[in-house]
Amino acid sequence: MVGAFFGLLALVGVLLHRDYGVPWDEQIDRLNGIINAKYVALHLAPELAKREENFATIPDMSQNEDLDHGVFFQLPLVLLERVAGVNDTREIYFMRHLVTFFTFVAGAYVFYRLATWRFASWKLGLLGAAALVASPRFFAEAFYNYKDLVFLSFFTLAIYTLLLLLRRPTWQRALLHAAATAAAVDVRSMGIILPALTLGFLFLEASFRPLRRRGFALAALLYLPLSALFIVLGWPYLWENPLSHFAAAFLHFSRYTYESSTLYLGQQISILHLPWHYVPVWLLVTTPVLYSALAGIGIRALLRDALKAPLKWLSTTEGRHDALFMAWLLGPVLAIIVLQSVLYDGWRHLYFVYPAWLLLALRGVQAAQAGWQRATASTRRLLRVPAGMLLILGLLHPLYRMVRDHPYQNMYFSFLPGTVAHQLFERDYWGLSGWQGMAWILRQDASPHITVGTDLRTRTIVLLNSRLLLPPAERARVEVVPSPKQAKYFMTVYRWHPAPYPPSYGREIYQIQVNGNKILSVFRRPD
Known part of the structure; x- marks a missing residue:
């Protein structure tokens, strides 16, 4: 039953991964991985790196605006693009979505193992994994949320390796837990709470198991430097100045201004x-x-x-x-x-x-x-x-x-x-519905050149990201214009503008509602 559950879950990912749009940060996250790939290549094989076709167009690490985000997950995704020979943005992002979902499946399996161990029941463990998967927001974001859902999976793995270490403190388990800790930190710097949890519960475990105190002390002494080493190795931004760069990254994350x-x-x-x-x-x-x-x-x-x-x-x-x-x-x-x-x-x-x-x-x-x-x-x-x-x-x-x-x-x-929720909380802040709105416009309008506009603050998420998943021929038909007044169609996801739009924006010809909550509208601009 356990094998069937996780096998079916992986199959669901294969069947559904092309149904989700490109979220707000995905282009930025991918660029972060590309910049780090260039940085690593310049250190390991500089002559080979400089022969890359797009080498000059890739920003240097000093120009990277996402230095506070680790690339333990993003960097392998960029390398996978190269290995798989995927070049078109449509296939690139679909592949990324599938790999991200498989990472969530792996995290759900670790959670199953963790719950099974705690409650001494594979049935409760499987129930817990099923509840994680059957949490609607988490299921959807497992396809495209490279930061938070991937971090959830790696953090869960680190908690599991911590329990292994608490059960029997050996150098192998200290090494494994250090690697899991570093993987979590190198996805999100919030993972730095793991060393605090580790030391605190190693001390607690030693207090109630005096015969193992020496083993717990040695495990702690081995774990800390190994974690620091692995964190630096997995985050190229830290290579030149580990302490100050990590402090700057963590401060930026915790004190976002x-x-x-x-x-x-x-x-x-x-x-x-x-x-x-x-x-x-x-x-x-x-x-x-x-x-x-x-x-x-x-x-x-x-x-x-x-x-x-x-x-x-x-x-x-x-x-x-x-x-x-x-x-x-x-x-x-x-x-x-x-x-x-x-x-x-x-x-x-x-x-x-x-x-x-x-x-x-x-x-x-x-x-x-x-x-x-x-x-x-x-x-x-x-x-x-x-x-x-x-x-x-x-x-x-x-x-x-x-x-x-x-x-x-x-x-x-x-x-x-939904009619209450849209008055109280943010709607489609990922901007995923923009892709479906764009595809609808292209199906209804056979013109060879179509202009689409939106609010200035959501232009990137609603329009530019939405174009990435269109087939190349359809993508060429769409022009994203900076001002709604220049557009034939106006599209909105209502972020930062929850109120209805005035008649001057045109006639609403298409909308997407989820449980009565309107998340996207397409307006036909006046001629």
Whole structure:
């Protein structure tokens, strides 16, 4: 069953990966990989690099605007383009989407192993992996979110290798965990919290297993320098000046100063001044209700055991594992709240804590099962049908929405109708719907030359990115114009402009709605 589940998941990726558009940052992320590839080539084979056809047009590392983003994932994707001989942008981005989804599948399998180990049940492990996949926003973004979903997969791997190290501290496991830590950090610098988690829980484990203290101490001494070495090796930007460059990258990430706004609870607010409840609210409104309810039950059961007899709770392996999962979930969230770090585009920067949320939900399943067994026979008979119906509805509703909303599962809101959600929260901030709007225009208009415009701030995401996935012949027919007044068609994804457009923009001839939430409109401009 496990093999069938993950085999089917990989097949779904093959069948669906061409259905998703190019998101806002994908061109920038690919360029970051190309710049780093040039930098590496100049250090390893300079003469060969200079013979490349496009060598002179590729910016140098000093001109890279994305220096704070590691390229552990982006650099191999660029090399894969070359090895596969893919040149057209349409095929390049489809290939990238497929590889990204396969990375998510691998991450889901690691999560299965992690949950199976913690709960000593492959059934609960598979249930947890299925819940991760059947989280609509995560499923959609697994195809194109190279930062947050890839980071989620590598961070989950690092937590798994940490548990291996805590179970038996050997130099091989310290080496493996150092490599996993470096992979996570070299995708997102937020991974630097992994050494803190590692040292803290190595100390905790040594406190309750005195016979292994020497092994834990040696593992820590080996892990730290190896992690630093691997981080530098996997991030070319750090090669020349590791300490200062990493400090600059992390500071830029944690103290992002770009002035922008986001729609939150019906108000346009600065991303530099988000309220403390921003992350908890976004988590709850985008996570299936059943998962959140079970996570609440799991947290309650965990806190009950922890507060009732803290030392007894921590003296068990399960208790220390649960403490790690709570630290995984709450540590980053509290750090964001206390440090007032910048977030935007929902809560995607903290997606990597979602597996911890699901592990607590599985803890809730255990607690609910125990409570069911303690209930009287009459109570079980009374509740069997309604409880079963609620469980079935809670499990099937996310799957139903994933099928119905395809390929816009990224617009999923758990309990908010679309007509309410679009008034309170950002819509298609990835800009994926622009591709479908562009394709519709080309199907309806046979003109050899078509001009399309949009808002200035969303020009890149809505139009330029959308053209990348068109067949070459269709791509040549479209001209992206800087001003809507010069365009035959005006297209919008309503980012930074949630209100309706005035009649001067023309007549609306096409729109895309997801669960009643309008995410794209095409207007025919007045002649």
